[in-house]
Amino acid sequence: MVSSCCSLVLVFLALFLLFQPCTSSSSTCTSQILSKNRLFANCTDLPSLSSYLHWTYTPSKSILNLAFIAPPTSPNGWISWAINPIAPKMVGSQALIAYQQDNGLMTVKTFNVSRYSGFGPSPISFEVQEMEAVYANDVLSIFATIVLPKNMGPVLNQVWQVGSSVTNGIPNAHSFKDENLKSMAVLDLTKGETSGAAAVDDKRIKWKLCHGIVNVLAWEFMFPFGLTTARYLSIFQSAIPCWFYIHVFCPVSASLLGLVGGGTGLMLGNESKGVQHTSHRNMGIALIALVALRLLIGFFLRPKKEHKYRKCWKFCHHGFGYDITVLGIVNAYVGLDIFDVAKKWKIAYIVVLAVWGVIIVMLEAVTWKIVLDRKSNNSAKPCDGNEKA
Known part of the structure; x- marks a missing residue:
């Protein structure tokens, strides 16, 4: 009885192992089973994109046998491992880039x-003797033998890196999320260590955050608030000259912040050779x-209230203000x-704009009511000449 039970367990165990996938992804590289039972001397859990690297290095021949394992962003996506x-x-x-061809083969x-x-497929600066791609369980693996200089x-x-799609044999752009921007490090082939991955792009990410926060503060809060005070507080005598000082302070502050934001954007652009965000850059310059x-019109070309060009000046001053708000x-x-960014931040941005819109509509309605009531009251008052008559 015991013998038959043991035999049954062994049969189930054999079937389980038989139907295990060739390549499995797990929380650590040491527990992974590679296709064709390939073994390597070293492995490391790369710090981003759920990626793993296995390798054997033969210094005497400068030969590097490796396996890079990562889940592509989508089944039709790609993965890449490269030496710079x-x-x-x-x-x-x-780079070595793996993907599925139109015929379904990896x-x-x-x-x-x-x-x-x-860029497209092209020779690289070192010899690659063998290359193979294996896709199983939503995980893509690159196996290669490289002869290093x-x-x-x-x-x-x-x-x-990982990406979501390929067009005509050319990998499409990957995402620019934090983990994609940090997917680089220094690898010591003999010690089996990676270093520097966590801090490689931290500075650049901080500058991007600074660029975004400063510009949002300038163009979505400070500048619109300055316009709002001018339009909806100027009708109240009690708000003079307070509304005017706020109206000057907010756009000027927004302009200074915008210059800082534009400067960081130019710096990021200069450090990103080959990256072109043409629309974003052109709108920023505009x-x-x-x-x-x-500012030139507002401070140096403002005519007096009774001047004949005052209406033309107001039209330009207001028009530029609205254009800047919308463009920002x-x-x-x-x-x-x-x-x-994550979808929740885009939703939050749209919600903030919607709240701004509701407030503007309410203020507009209240302002027009006050102005029309004043006109009605003024037209109803008899003039002094009629009273004497």
């Missing part, structure tokens, strides 16, 4: 990533130009889209 001879960054990296191609977009190693700059023109709101949303 210069620094741990994307541009300049010599493939690995070499890519010389000389810029952020518009004699002047390279054992410390390498590695970059890895914003700065309109703000400078409005649109450009900030474009920036959120570029930064690829």
